[in-house]
Amino acid sequence: CVAGRFWLPAFKEARLLCGKAGLGGQINGINIIEAPDVVSWLQGGEVLLTNFYSLGALGGAHKFISGLAEKKLAALLVKVGVFVDEVPEELVLLGEEYSLPIIELSRDVLYKDVAFAVTSRLLDDKVATLEYFKQAHECFINLSLAGASVEEILAALDELVDNPAALCDKSFNVLYHSDDCVLGAVAQKTRREASPYFERLCRFPKHNNAEYTQLVFPLSLVKHVNLYLVISETRQSLQSNHLIAIESAIKSL
Numbered sequence: 001c002v003a004g005r006f007w008l009p010a011f012k013e014a015r016l017l018c019g020k021a022g023l024g025g026q027i028n029g030i031n032i033i034e035a036p037d038v039v040s041w042l043q044g045g046e047v048l049l050t051n052f053y054s055l056g057a058l059g060g061a062h063k064f065i066s067g068l069a070e071k072k073l074a075a076l077l078v079k080v081g082v083f084v085d086e087v088p089e090e091l092v093l094l095g096e097e098y099s100l101p102i103i104e105l106s107r108d109v110l111y112k113d114v115a116f117a118v119t120s121r122l123l124d125d126k127v128a129t130l131e132y133f134k135q136a137h138e139c140f141i142n143l144s145l146a147g148a149s150v151e152e153i154l155a156a157l158d159e160l161v162d163n164p165a166a167l168c169d170k171s172f173n174v175l176y177h178s179d180d181c182v183l184g185a186v187a188q189k190t191r192r193e194a195s196p197y198f199e200r201l202c203r204f205p206k207h208n209n210a211e212y213t214q215l216v217f218p219l220s221l222v223k224h225v226n227l228y229l230v231i232s233e234t235r236q237s238l239q240s241n242h243l244i245a246i247e248s249a250i251k252s253l
Contacts, residue, residue, distance in 0.1 A: 013109070018092045019075070019101035026240075027074045030118045032111055039067035049114055051079040052087075061090040069098035076100060077114065081107030129241050136160055136245040140252040153252050154178040160245040163235050167253065168228045175227075181206040182232050185214070207234060217250060229253065 016023075028045030034053040035041070042048065048068070058064040068076060076095070078087050087104055095102040105114070139156055148156075154165040155178045164179035174183055185202040188211065197217045203209050215238060217229040229250060231238065 013106050014077075015104040017087055017102045017104055018096035019099050022075070022099040022101050025072075025074045025101075027118065027122065029122065030115050032115065039064070039071060042068070042071040042073060044072040045074055047075045047077055047118060048073055049077045049079070049111060051082040052084045053082075055084060055088075061088065061094055065091060065094040065098055065100060069100050073100060076102045077105055078102060079105045079107065079109060079111075129244075132241050133244050136248045139245075140248040144252045148252070150176045150253065151178070153249055157231075157245060157249040161231060161238060161242040163238065164232045165249070166230045166232070168230050170226060170228070172228065172230075179234075181234060182230070185232065187214075202232070204232070204234065213237075217246060219250065219253065 026045060027047055028043075030047045030049060031042065032049045033041055034050060036054045036058060038048070038050070038054070038058070078084070080086055087102060092102060094100075139160065140153070143153055143156060150167060154167065154176055157165040158178035164177065164182050166177040166182045167175050169175060172187070177183065181204060184205045186205070188201045188203055190198060190200050197215050200214045200216060201211055202214050203211050213233045215231045215233070217231075219227040219229060229246070231246065
């Protein structure tokens with residue numbers, strides 16, 4: 001995410017000017033573009049590195065920032081001291097409005113150092129994801145070959161995602177679980193519905209009635225939902241790579 005890259009050595013003298021709410025966004029790459037039509041070249045999820053050489057030809061602050069937000073830019077990195085002494089206040093205010101992180105870099109920072117730092121970390125992340133996929137795949141293949149019980153599969157999934165896993169019927173009665181903290185959880189509301197899962201906000205009596213999110217994965221048999229695999233985020237928020245383990249576990253159940 002943007003926040004994780006912000007602490008790389010290449011950013012040691014960087015300043016976050018606005019858009020703190022967007023620091024959790026994922027980064028897919030980095031672009032260095034000074035063309036007036038820069039927005040049209042973006043694909044989404046990138047970091048854009050610029051010295052604002054084309055600032056006067058961007059078509060206005062609102063059009064520029066709203067266009068970046070529409071393209072889901074991860075962050076705007078501005079090198080000052082070359083063509084602009086500071087990021088214009090209007091851009092900073094709009095960046096805050098659109099939750100777009102704008103990060104100021106000093107004149108001494110080299111483009112190549114920033115690009116190398118970001119792309120190197122992206123490669124490290126991809127390697128880590130591949131290793132996690134291999135670990136999860138082998139784990140559940142071995143459990144399936146060994147004829148593991150539902151409890152053993154849920155326990156393995158619990159370890160891989162570091163959150164309680166449970167198998168529930170269509171009325172959300174817990175049939176099997178990896179941690180009894182999920183017992184008695186009371187749904188407050190459905191917060192998000194999206195394939196292949198939906199989210200519920202639940203109150204957990206065994207956690208002093210604290211509220212946590214549950215991710216609910218419907219398991220269908222003959223086109224009807226018969227069971228739910230439920231992950232309760234009582235220890236940490238699920239990361240995108242955790243879906244790899246969940247998918248593998250579902251195949252083993």
